[in-house]
Amino acid sequence: MLKFRKTTLVAAALASAAVAPHAMAETKINALFMAQAAYSEADVRAMTEAFTKANPDVTVNLEFVPYEGLHDKTVLAQGSGGGYDVVLFDVIWPAEYAANNVLVDVSDKITDxxxxxxxxxxxTTVQYEGKYYGMPWILDTKYLFYNKEILEKAGITAPPKTWAELTEQAKIIQQKNLLKxxxxxxxxxAEAAICDYTTLVSAYGGDFLKDGKPVFQTDGGLDALKYMVDSYKSGLTNPNSKEFLEEDVRKVFENGDAAFALNWTYMYNMANDPKDSKVAGKVGVVPAPGVEGKSEVSAVNGSMGLGITTASKHPEEAWKYITFMTSQATQNAYAKLSLPIWSSSYEDSTVTAGQEELVAAAExxxxxxxxRPTTPKYQELSTALQQAIQEALLGQSTPEDALKSAAENSGL
Known part of the structure; x- marks a missing residue:
């Protein structure tokens, strides 16, 4: 009897030892984010820490890359065996990712x-052909930021409502020797130039594609590039703009070296931070201007979503992480660099306090x-347009010829 009891206890102990590590094992997921614009790296780490505190059985390995590396890093990791469980993706990629089976269709997980x-x-950030490939996370467009003090010194009483008016105001500022x-x-x-170009295409009422074929080389698409070239050649635009990304624009504006700048939401509170900015308290923001007779405002969809890759070995934990990161509670708590995706958040004073001007522009x-065009060949199209914009700005080609060449090289 004693021998049997000992044998039973040993067996039970071995069974317990075999089960315990599995029951207590942590699930590790890898998440890929970008290291610029919208939520800061510190914000993403703080959000993630709150998630792991609430879900101690899940750990999240975070990786940050510049926006320019986000797409290729995601695609290349798919075939590496390691890969990512959660990835941040731009509004322009769901068509390509769906066609190449990069992201999981999560339509059945989207609740009422x-x-x-x-x-x-x-x-629209996460949808393609009626299916959902993630949750929207960063709701963003480009706004016109302006330096209130410089406009006041120039005798300008209100920011421009049209792009033509912006040119006129810039001339006044230049003529009064307030800024060169x-x-x-x-x-x-880079894609940054396409976002500025798209903003102008929207102002001029242009189209990128019709029946799947390029039409940006005509009408509003051509007018948009002509405006860019005219602004560049006029000497009103900082000549280094042809090499600037959004962070460069932010730094120039924060240094007091620009009266006007087009940039994403995140710049508002960063430029108003006296620790880093010389223009804190002088920052104005309005929707990007329109074109008389064609539009009142202009805007590009620069939103981004969080999705689960088809290579993920932990899709359930990945979805749990995504729903936490995109939840209203999380977004409301971190609304200073990126505005929430939830409609009722804009009735919450914790979201709007101190950034009423930004929220008014956002509405x-x-x-x-x-x-930007929805096509699985977006990367080819964007590359062709980026080259066309550069050639036109540098005077290597006319806007007409540059866009005609882009249409021919777009892969469409």
């Missing part, structure tokens, strides 16, 4: 509360967001 609570425009080059843009040969800007 999510559908009714999230701003309608935000859903009053305007800063992000026109480096108009977010409603006017214009999408």
């Amino acid at each position: 509360d999510m559908k009714t609570g999230v701003l309608p425009g935000a859903w 080059t009053p305007i800063a843009w992000s026109w480096s040969q 108009k800007g977010l409603a006017a967001m214009y999408a």
Whole structure:
């Protein structure tokens, strides 16, 4: 009897030892984010720490790369065996990612509360052909930022409402020797330039594609590039704009070296931070201007979503992390660099306090967001347009010829 009891206890102990590590094992997921614009790296780490505190059985390995590396890093990791569980993706990528089976279709996980609570425009960030490939997370467009003090010194009583008016105000500022080059843009040969170009295409009422074929080389698309070239050649635009990304624009504006700048939401509170900015307290923000007779405001859809990769070995934990990061409570707590996707958040004083001017601009800007083309060949199209913009700015080609060449090289 004693021998049997000992044997039973030993067996039970071995069984317990075999089960315990499995029961207590942590699930590790890898998440890829960008290291610029919108939520800061510190914000993402703090959000993630709150998630792991609430979910001690899950650890999250965070990786941050510049926006320019986000797409290729995601795609290349798919075939590496390691890969990512959660990735941040731009509004321009769901078509390509769906066609190449990069992201999991999560349509069955989107609840009715999510559908009714999230701003309608935000859903376009993660949808393709009626399916959902993640949750919208960063709701963003480019706004026109202006230096209130410089405009006041120039005798300008209100920021421009049209792009033509912006040019006229910049001329006044230049003529009064307040600034040598009053305007800063992000026109480096990168996606940043396409976002500025798209903002102008929306202002001029242009189209990128019709029936799947390029039409940006005509009408509003051509007018947009002509405006960029005219602004550059006029000497009103900082000549380094052709090499600037958004962070460069922010630094120039914060140093007091630009009266006008087009940039994302995040710049508002960063430029108003006296620790880093010389223009804190002087920052104005309005929707990007329109074109008389064609538009009142202009805006590009620069939103981004969080999705689960098809390579993920932990899709359930990945989805739990995504729903936490995109939840209203999390977004409301970190609303200073990126505005929430939830419609009722804008009735919450913790979101609006201290940034009422930004929220007022967002109400108009977010409603006017214009999408870059939805096509699985977006990367080819964007590359061709980036090159066309550079050639036109540098005078190597006319806007007409540059866009005609881009249309021919777009892969469409």
